[in-house]
Structures are given as C-alpha cells and as structure tokens.
Amino acid sequence: MTGKEIVNLIRQLRASGMSDKKILDLIEYIETHDPKEQEPDN
Numbered sequence: 001m002t003g004k005e006i007v008n009l010i011r012q013l014r015a016s017g018m019s020d021k022k023i024l025d026l027i028e029y030i031e032t033h034d035p036k037e038q039e040p041d042n
Contacts, residue, residue, distance in 0.1 A: 001030065 001009070006027060013023045 001027075 009027070010023055013026070014020075018026075
C-alpha cells in the first residue's frame with residue numbers, strides 16, 4: 001500500500017470505531033502476508 005492509501009485506511013477504520021492497536025495489527029498483516037497464504041474457502 002502507498003502512504004496515502006494507509007492514511008485513508010486508518011481514517012476510515014478510526015471512523016468506524018476500530019482501535020489504533022487493531023489498525024496497526026491489520027496493516028502489519030496486510031503488508032507481511034502473501035496472498036497465497038490465504039486459507040481456501042470451503
């Protein structure tokens with residue numbers, strides 16, 4: 001994600017009531033996991 005995308009995401013998640021800790025955990029997950037690591041839908 002670009003810096004602008006991250007800032008927009010943070011603003012939207014804060015507006016929806018998500019805590020800063022959860023936002024950071026989510027961004028860390030997005031930036032460090034390969035899409036191939038997703039579990040298949042059953």
